Amino acid sequence: MIVAERKSLEEIRRTIAPYERVLIVGCGTCATVCGAGGEREVALLHAGLRAMEARSGEGWHTFLEFTVKRQCDAEFLDALVDRVREVDAVLSLGCGIGVQAIAERFPTLPVLPGVNTSFMGMAKEWGVWDERCAACGDCRLAETAGICPITRCAKGILNGPCAGTKNGKCEANNEMDCAWVLIYQRLEKLHRLEDMRRYYPPRNFRVIPRPRRIVSKAEVAVGGNNG
Amino acid sequence: MAKSSFEEKLDANEFVVTTEVGPPKGCDVSGLVHDIDLLKDKVDAINVTDHQSSVMRFPSIGGCLLVKEQGGEPVLQVTCRDRNRLALQAELLFAHSRDIHNVLCLTGDSVDVGDHKEAKPVFDLDSVQLLRTARLMETGTDTSGNELKGAPQFCLGASVHPGADFIEPQLIKFDKKVEAGAKFFQTQGVFDLASLRRFMQYASQFDVKILAGIIVMASARMARYMNDNVPGITVPQPVIDELATAEKGKGLQKGVEIAARFVKTIKEEKLCHGVHIMAVGNEKIVPDILERAELISVGA
Numbered sequence: 080m081i082v083a084e085r086k087s088l089e090e091i092r093r094t095i096a097p098y099e100r101v102l103i104v105g106c107g108t109c110a111t112v113c114g115a116g117g118e119r120e121v122a123l124l125h126a127g128l129r130a131m132e133a134r135s136g137e138g139w140h141t142f143l144e145f146t147v148k149r150q151c152d153a154e155f156l157d158a159l160v161d162r163v164r165e166v167d168a169v170l171s172l173g174c175g176i177g178v179q180a181i182a183e184r185f186p187t188l189p190v191l192p193g194v195n196t197s198f199m200g201m202a203k204e205w206g207v208w209d210e211r212c213a214a215c216g217d218c219r220l221a222e223t224a225g226i227c228p229i230t231r232c233a234k235g236i237l238n239g240p241c242a243g244t245k246n247g248k249c250e251a252n253n254e255m256d257c258a259w260v261l262i263y264q265r266l267e268k269l270h271r272l273e274d275m276r277r278y279y280p281p282r283n284f285r286v287i288p289r290p291r292r293i294v295s296k297a298e299v300a301v302g303g304n305n306g
Numbered sequence: 307m308a309k310s311s312f313e314e315k316l317d318a319n320e321f322v323v324t325t326e327v328g329p330p331k332g333c334d335v336s337g338l339v340h341d342i343d344l345l346k347d348k349v350d351a352i353n354v355t356d357h358q359s360s361v362m363r364f365p366s367i368g369g370c371l372l373v374k375e376q377g378g379e380p381v382l383q384v385t386c387r388d389r390n391r392l393a394l395q396a397e398l399l400f401a402h403s404r405d406i407h408n409v410l411c412l413t414g415d416s417v418d419v420g421d422h423k424e425a426k427p428v429f430d431l432d433s434v435q436l437l438r439t440a441r442l443m444e445t446g447t448d449t450s451g452n453e454l455k456g457a458p459q460f461c462l463g464a465s466v467h468p469g470a471d472f473i474e475p476q477l478i479k480f481d482k483k484v485e486a487g488a489k490f491f492q493t494q495g496v497f498d499l500a501s502l503r504r505f506m507q508y509a510s511q512f513d514v515k516i517l518a519g520i521i522v523m524a525s526a527r528m529a530r531y532m533n534d535n536v537p538g539i540t541v542p543q544p545v546i547d548e549l550a551t552a553e554k555g556k557g558l559q560k561g562v563e564i565a566a567r568f569v570k571t572i573k574e575e576k577l578c579h580g581v582h583i584m585a586v587g588n589e590k591i592v593p594d595i596l597e598r599a600e601l602i603s604v605g606a
């Protein structure tokens with residue numbers, strides 16, 4: 080899922096400054112699961128902004144709250160139609176896709192991001208989220224024992240560990256495991272070490288022509304080495 | 307094309323000695339030129355580091371040109387950290403055009419360990435892919451299969467870490483570098499002859515030259531600092547203890563003694579094909595180490 084972190088109250092306050100009536104919109108899917116922008120966080124942010132304004136004596140904003148099931152899906156945004164008529168801007172606690180989906184749906188409405196969309200990952204333990212996929216467009220997990228070197232190695236290198244690994248940790252961050260140590264250990268268990276001995280040619284970055292689009296209704300584009 | 311003098315010595319199975327210099331942060335290269343002058347006749351080649359530890363500096367290629375100007379033999383260090391495959395290939399073409407053929411192909415340190423932590427890490431290629439790229443260019447083709455007008459020629463090197471705390475994955479990478487066309491290896495700093503011996507037993511099956519990397523310690527404090535902060539490096543406790551026996555202000559002297567002892571043993575036991583001495587900021591003591599190891603005569 081997509082993992083995000085809420086922006087600081089100060090930054091949010093700066094971005095909403097020009098708008099009097101603000102609708103805070105949560106997202107019921109990824110942003111809820113990662114605790115950045117679900118119904119609960121919408122209410123907390125609302126309370127936080129109010130408290131901050133009260134303290135500074137500049138409390139002139141009006142806030143409304145609403146959480147949709149999924150911000151990145153146009154069909155769920157119909158629920159916003161009546162609500163946005165009453166406001167000057169939307170503050171979205173959905174990921175960057177949610178913010179843009181709302182902006183596309185309401186062409187004349189200012190939409191502001193309330194979270195920083197961080198990565199695609201999973202919960203390691205409660206409150207700890209780890210990145211697992213960078214959507215590289217050319218998945219290598221079959222060859223790397225199901226451990227992604229592109230996201231989990233600080234350098235995203237494909238032919239084995241650099242010399243900087245120590246105690247199984249990464250040179251860039253000694254709290255993070257070295258991806259290539261993990262890959263080696265798991266390949267060994269799977270009796271697949273020959274996968275690591277193979278040479279991996281340079282990555283094909285042409286599979287990432289931004290912005291990317293997948294069309295699955297007509298001829299399906301084959302993955303891998305196409306543009 | 308004529309081989310570089312360094313390559314000739316490798317081919318002739320001479321015991322080769324290389325060292326390295328780090329370019330300055332800024333354009334005052336007087337200190338660098340001074341170090342080059344001091345070292346150029348005492349060693350077989352001088353590496354010029356490429357933003358070592360991801361700290362922005364005067365470039366390796368610029369330092370290599372200075373080595374040439376001073377009459378020395380340079381080894382260009384090329385890392386994949388800052389440049390994509392277009393820029394890397396361009397640099398290799400330029401190096402060849404200036405008669406710089408010894409190239410050490412490295413992945414490069416992580417940007418996070420350096421002084422520009424906000425920079426975009428590139429790593430479009432890794433060290434193995436860079437070696438292959440250079441070998442491909444020698445055949446007159448770039449990485450997209452286009453023909454080159456004038457093909458370059460290199461004496462390619464790579465690095466290996468015999469003292470890694472988990473050696474097996476490093477050996478797989480080493481094999482890949484050999485296959486990719488590395489002719490010589492300058493190892494990461496080794497502090498323990500036992501691990502070097504074990505590695506050489508393994509490496510001797512390949513037709514490549516191994517130069518043992520020797521880091522000269524200036525104090526026990528530096529050794530401890532390196533253990534905590536330098537990627538991959540572990541200075542063993544006995545070496546730290548020996549450094550700690552030095553009188554105040556004499557740490558570097560002790561470090562020189564230890565390094566010279568290592569070099570001498572490696573040479574006498576014919577353990578490796580040469581040594582690569584890294585003095586990290588104390589380049590002036592390199593001749594001293596070579597004298598003590600009886601690799602050059604006193605006052606030479």
Ligand code: SF4
Nearest residue numbers: 212213215218219227
């Ligand atoms: S290889 Fe690419 S697609 Fe597969 S998990 Fe890693 S980043 Fe994602």
Ligand code: SF4
Nearest residue numbers: 232241249250257258
């Ligand atoms: S230590 Fe491991 S994870 Fe970190 S950059 Fe090196 S190979 Fe990648």
